Amino acid sequence: MYSQLFQYIQKHTALPLTIAEEEVITQCFVAKKIRKHQFFLQEGEICKQYAFLVKGAMRQYTVDDKGTERIVNLFLEDWWVGDRESNIKNKPSNYYIDAWENAELLLVSREDMLNKLAPIPAIAEVLREMDNRHAIALQNRVSSAISLSAEQRYSELVKNYPEFLQRFPQHTIASYLGITKETLSRIRKKASKN
Amino acid sequence: MYSQLFQYIQKHTALPLTIAEEEVITQCFVAKKIRKHQFFLQEGEICKQYAFLVKGAMRQYTVDDKGTERIVNLFLEDWWVGDRESNIKNKPSNYYIDAWENAELLLVSREDMLNKLAPIPAIAEVLREMDNRHAIALQNRVSSAISLSAEQRYSELVKNYPEFLQRFPQHTIASYLGITKETLSRIRKKASKN
DNA sequence: CGCGGGTTTGATGATGCTCAAGCCCGGTGG
DNA sequence: CCACCGGGCTTGAGCATCATCAAACCCGCG
Numbered sequence: 001m002y003s004q005l006f007q008y009i010q011k012h013t014a015l016p017l018t019i020a021e022e023e024v025i026t027q028c029f030v031a032k033k034i035r036k037h038q039f040f041l042q043e044g045e046i047c048k049q050y051a052f053l054v055k056g057a058m059r060q061y062t063v064d065d066k067g068t069e070r071i072v073n074l075f076l077e078d079w080w081v082g083d084r085e086s087n088i089k090n091k092p093s094n095y096y097i098d099a100w101e102n103a104e105l106l107l108v109s110r111e112d113m114l115n116k117l118a119p120i121p122a123i124a125e126v127l128r129e130m131d132n133r134h135a136i137a138l139q140n141r142v143s144s145a146i147s148l149s150a151e152q153r154y155s156e157l158v159k160n161y162p163e164f165l166q167r168f169p170q171h172t173i174a175s176y177l178g179i180t181k182e183t184l185s186r187i188r189k190k191a192s193k194n
Numbered sequence: 195m196y197s198q199l200f201q202y203i204q205k206h207t208a209l210p211l212t213i214a215e216e217e218v219i220t221q222c223f224v225a226k227k228i229r230k231h232q233f234f235l236q237e238g239e240i241c242k243q244y245a246f247l248v249k250g251a252m253r254q255y256t257v258d259d260k261g262t263e264r265i266v267n268l269f270l271e272d273w274w275v276g277d278r279e280s281n282i283k284n285k286p287s288n289y290y291i292d293a294w295e296n297a298e299l300l301l302v303s304r305e306d307m308l309n310k311l312a313p314i315p316a317i318a319e320v321l322r323e324m325d326n327r328h329a330i331a332l333q334n335r336v337s338s339a340i341s342l343s344a345e346q347r348y349s350e351l352v353k354n355y356p357e358f359l360q361r362f363p364q365h366t367i368a369s370y371l372g373i374t375k376e377t378l379s380r381i382r383k384k385a386s387k388n
Numbered sequence: 389c390g391c392g393g394g395t396t397t398g399a400t401g402a403t404g405c406t407c408a409a410g411c412c413c414g415g416t417g418g
Numbered sequence: 419c420c421a422c423c424g425g426g427c428t429t430g431a432g433c434a435t436c437a438t439c440a441a442a443c444c445c446g447c448g
Binding site for chain 4: 169170171181182184185186189
């Protein structure tokens with residue numbers, strides 16, 4: 001499991017890791033498997049740990065008054081999973097995060113992240129990189145959410161995250177796009193006529 | 195102008211700055227004033243610099259095929275202004291950024307940011323803090339954009355960023371919320387009947 | 389006074405939601 | 419081997435929300 005994390009690190013930085021640093025890293029991350037539908041985080045809990053998703057697929061969502069799930073994020077291999085606001089501010093989360101497929105995670109506490117990991121230059125760079133990509137992705141999502149139609153947003157998704165379509169059912173994709181499954185179904189029907 | 199930047203830094207970190215570090219900071223940031231409607235960045239340009247907004251109000255937006263502006267971000271005092279994607283990837287921006295009120299900026303290049311500023315511990319912490327708040331804000335915006343009605347989004351805005359209502363005209367606020375000025379006008383009318 | 393930017397109002401229409409029903413398909417048990 | 423079940427997907431009818439377009443209004447300013 002750890003080898004994948006190290007590959008990920010090497011992919012996102014040119015800086016090398018010393019043996020000692022590798023040691024620290026393996027100590028900070030705790031392996032955990034969770035099964036489909038199991039929760040990583042529930043509303044009201046504090047997100048004490050962040051997770052590197054080694055294998056599997058996960059969802060982050062809120063549940064509204066009528067009990068409908070609103071998907072706010074989807075995660076696949078090599079993504080970081082957690083609720084940043086809860087983690088940083090140490091406050092109860094508004095979100096649920098659960099496994100959509102059986103998943104393998106590497107958990108790390110906020111303290112270890114800050115005190116032991118962030119001081120390692122290679123890790124610091126990887127975290128910066130991650131932050132950058134994360135911020136860019138969110139910015140683009142905000143931008144398309146407020147300015148594009150359902151149809152346009154769907155085709156952006158097809159372009160940017162085609163894997164999602166393979167791994168998650170349509171009603172989940174629909175919710176992620178902020179539309180209903182019926183609307184998505186009609187959009188796909190229309191799109192397939194080309 | 196610089197005093198405000200130092201106040202901002204002190205507000206977001208407990209770490210002290212040495213005289214030498216303060217010196218480096220003042221050297222890296224270049225003061226610039228821009229007048230209402232002047233551009234900080236135009237579509238197609240590369241965002242070489244980031245800016246700390248000392249005074250004034252700014253807007254970031256795209257322009258669609260019909261020539262309509264879609265506001266994606268609004269900035270006030272003590273915010274960081276720039277297009278991260280363009281800045282980091284060194285690629286042409288999709289956005290315009292201009293001044294809505296006459297503004298005073300402190301400009302910093304990406305190289306200085308990385309090479310001279312980031313190594314200063316206090317600055318590193320401030321940048322991390324900034325990233326955190328930024329990511330949290332974006333996440334919340336995505337979440338409300340996909341799951342709330344126009345009316346609900348407006349009341350979130352009133353709650354979270356009441357200053358915006360004082361500083362920007364309604365048609366700008368409407369666009370920021372992803373609705374038309376007419377819809378916003380009607381929402382406000384309805385809301386005022388309470 | 390008249391102009392211009394911003395806001396409001398009304399009429400109309402498109403987009404996407406809700407609710408209800410039916411379909412498809414893989415899995416389970418008789 | 420078939421009947422049935424359940425989850426997911428599709429389809430249709432009616433409706434709510436919000437966009438569009440056009441006109442009027444408001445108000446500060448030359």
